[in-house]
Amino acid sequence: MHAFDYKSPEVLAEALQQLADSDGSAKPLAGGTDLIDQMRTGRHQPTLVIDIKKVAELNVLECAGDGLHVGAATPCYRICGDDNVQQDYTALADACNIIGGVQIQSRASVGGNLCNSGPAGDSIPAMIALRGICVIAGSAGTREVPVAEFCTGPGQNVLADNELLVEIRFPPRPTASGSHYRRMIPRNEMDIAVVGVGASVTLNEAGTTITDACIGLGAVGPTPLLAARAGECLVGQTVSDATLANAVEAAKEIISPITDMRGTQEYRVHVTGVLVRRVLETAISRATGDPCVVRPGH
């Protein structure tokens, strides 16, 4: 690994200033579970590493009237251990619970997962499904971008060199809503998703009709995707196999997975279909108040 400077500001303004001063040669470090490895292999060679873990705004985890606020550097173990997240933003808890193992989860953040902008980042489809909004700060002020529009290519996103992701905000959850994230990996743990699917579903009071749905897909295109039509086609429909089958087909239409050593295009398309159906089934069960659905299938 090359030699570099290290700073650990405790105030957001200071972090932004250091970033602005460095003219693109600095990299923020949250958990470092992506960055350090990328520096070791030479993919990133920042001259300054700005450790943002001590900045208070980046470490919030709050559920208030306006929804859930997750600081960009808040580690996964806090997120998946949080009662509110488990109860209402379950897809996010699901994702944080499977990123790496215990050691990784105690450092890794969803901000880092998102800013790393890997197509297979596990938290991203979950955050898309929960309609997360990125709050971004830079020298010119603050702006907001939906998670679904944050990533622009493999390893690329909307952030300018002088900008930091401060937090991801999620709208409040309606009653009778449920969500789930699941990925397909060849192993049982510690693996890169071949396909990842997050979904959120809201039902009418009777629990029979879908009133809102949002689906995020991972590892099946150059960026994580919002499967907009797949979500829309569920709205107003009664819960049935045929309804879910429509969403499955709509989701498959927008994906463009590659063939690589982790799976062929055909296989990924097939598994996307399987996972969309399974994830929707679980999200729907959760929306009906059944929190823990043990659905067979790996």
Next chain:
Amino acid sequence: MADTKYSWPTREEAQIIGSRRNRLDGMEKSTGAAKYTYDVNLKDQLIARALGSPHAHCTIASIDIKAAEQTPGVVHVEVLRKVGYEIKWQGDLIAVVAAESEAAAAEGVTNVKITYNEMDVFVQDAELELARKAGRTAPAGGKSVTQVEPGDDDDEDEFVEAEIQRLYDASPHKLEGYYGIDAITHCCLEPHGSTVQWKDGKLLAYLSTQNVSGTDEAFATDLDMTSDDVEVRCEYIGGGFGSKFAADYWGVAAARISKETGRPVKFMLSRDQELKNAGNRPSGYLKVRIGADNNGVVQVWDSQHWGTAGVRGGGISQSVIPYVIQPPNYRRKAIGIKTNNGQARAWRAPNHPQACAMTQTAIDDLARVMKKDAFDVFAANLGNVANGKGDVYLAEMKVAAEIIGWKDKYHLHGQGPSKGGVVEGMGLALHMWGGTANSSTCRLVIRSDGSVESSCGTQDLGTGTRTVCAMVLAETFGLDLDDVTVNIGSSKYPMSGASGGSTTVGAVSESHRRAAQDALQILFEKVAGQLSAKPEELVAVNGAIHVAGDKKRMISWKAACSRLGVQSIEVSASHKRGDASPLSNSGVCGVQMAEVAVDTETGVVKIKKFVAVQDQGLVISPKTCESQIYGAVIMGIAAALYEQRISDPATGAFVNAELSDYKLARLGDVGEIIVELYEPESERQRGVIGNGEPPAISPVAAVSNAICNALGVRVPVAPYTPQRVLEALQGRA
């Protein structure tokens, strides 16, 4: 025979042998205190990094190391290959850069400028026709055996052809099958490498090796010194599996750099270099037709298989096809394919795991087509097992079946219920191995303060060798493990064979028991008079020496040793590989059963339960013996489900040569593993036999058979990845 005085205590007499002792270095290992070669750092050392070829097949057109030498921090650049040299696989090392820091060495490597003339590549080892067209095949032997022998006038080939065909046609049950297993690498978690120090005409090499006693010579020859001036040390090793017997050209290069610079040099291969260069297990793909009688007893086997051991061709030896179950009539033929992959090295039971995976799957398929219980079909064939130990296999099969609940859970292939698309199945496989004791010498000292210290140039591959040595000594002297000091892991100790072929436990048990019995005899002679007994009447138990059957006529171990005064007892005892001995033996069986659950929608296979029943003669240390089997099963499950060398057909590049993509099993992937040591008196009396390799043989076949039992269709080629499972289900495999 002089050897008759050596023996093991009976099960009833034994105090330590056969008892569940923790391994001596368990605490060091689990707390990270144990120093592996990778942990050895010497004062003022240089760190070396190497440049590997980016191309799989090329010649070197030019080499320019000026910029590398001028890189800040770089102290020395050692060029390993000359201009014109033909590189035959991606990653072959070309130059080594030694520098003050790892970063400087890495930067130096990027500054080594090489140009190449690229050549054609071939890496499609599963594709026999493509290999033929590319001119990459060569016959790799074969054999035919028929019960009816050709007459004097018969052309042998024609006769065999006709006879095999006749037997096949006459068989009431026929099967044609295709089975394969991709190449995997050794993937030692501690890569190959060393930290070496050349000083005052002597070389000290901390080498990650399975062979401390046999690697000094390679350093000595290259550096023009005698092996007496070389010491190879290896206290702990993070995996070798058959790939770490030699100093290797990179180890020798580190020594040269140390001599040249006068500084210690640490040179460990990077992960991708480890996977590309430091050993792999040959692939094998087999087409077979078999004919069986109405009981499922195979009468005729006719197979051809191919595969690669790398650039020199080769593949799986035809001598182990068909595996364990050897029908009365068979014809086997092997073809080797030369590919642009690194050369294979011995991998835990060379040839056997692949042979098992390619042939016992066919036996299971026979059960499938006959709609019979696989247990019964395997059992029916035990009259034709290659080692003649059908009774042992049957006994072990029954034990395994009982543990896994075969009778209650088994269903015919593809007949189990589907729960949400998940189906379960069970499969079994049999294996065999030698495990003879290697040559070994033990030097033993008993001092007047009662201390006991042994030295032996063997090594502990993580298998518990140190613990076994201590258990044998403590048992013999009636002491506890803490009372003896075991020294191993240096070429300065008396020679002991390389740890390969499951030969170590036999080797060290032989040499240590012999030395201990010899030394005890001398001590008995010293104290017999005081106890008014003959030396042969004495026994050593519970920290004392007493007259057998009369505990009152006793002297404590310490008191006995104090009589030695300044004259310690010093003995040296040896065993020579191949010599008959009452202490060790060779030839083991083994039965394994797997229970899996397969998701038919995603193709993901999960191991639910895995049972390994293993014989290995007399078990010195049950806990380390079991550990060995757990490790073997985990390794085998990885090969069954995940491990695979993936080469790009266009470039020959080894595309998954990193741990993120070269997948090993994690603990969450292996299910419940149950190990049963099969040690009835008939086995125990045979003496010690190695078990390092045998339990690594069956897992792939057992898992394949369980998957087939679940699905009702065969996934032909290991690893059984989700995609391959789905392809098989769709009839596209």
